[in-house]
């Protein structure tokens with residue numbers, strides 16, 4: 001049990017032998033280290049951090065919880081260990097004390113406004129499971145100008161997907177010239193997004209199962225991290 005306000009989440013990932021995992025992928029691009037993603041169960045809120053990893057393998061990340069309720073804590077691990085998978089996920093549940101009023105997900109809306117930023121998303125008529133598609137986002141800042149994207153956590157933009165109910169997870173990126181090794185792999189398929197001109201992002205999507213999914217599109221503008229959520233139907 002946690003409380004609203006700042007809480008430090010700390011953990012150590014262990015290898016099958018029980019020894020702490022201390023060797024993580026490094027370098028350019030987003031597929032390094034540890035990604036800590038925390039979502040409220042109703043997908044109304046997301047927190048995404050790439051915490052530093054201590055020499056002993058211990059991770060301690062302060063997190064600001066602004067709202068009570070049940071959360072899923074997902075740790076996406078990129079080990080640099082021979083024979084280990086490229087990445088794998090671990091998860092845990094966490095409760096932030098207080099009254100929880102889950103909100104039903106809104107229907108798909110093509111335009112999202114976040115802190116004065118306008119994010120317009122072009123989505124194909126149908127999205128099928130395991131069928132790669134590209135969504136195009138056009139983003140303007142509060143002054144109405146197209147945003148210039150700068151890398152954040154190794155990518156120009158992060159697209160984090162959670163399925164409503166089961167909280168299945170998928171993650172793709174929009175990669176720039178300075179963010180190599182940015183492609184996501186799912187089974188035999190590869191998904192990558194590319195910038196598509198000023199203020200425009202092509203976001204690669206490949207969702208494993210049908211259902212209602214919440215896309216959290218994250219990008220940086222002038223040091224601010226913006227998160228634009230969208231509801232997507234996969235059938």
Ligand SMILES: [Cu+2]
Nearest residue numbers: 030158171173
């Ligand atoms: Cu990412």
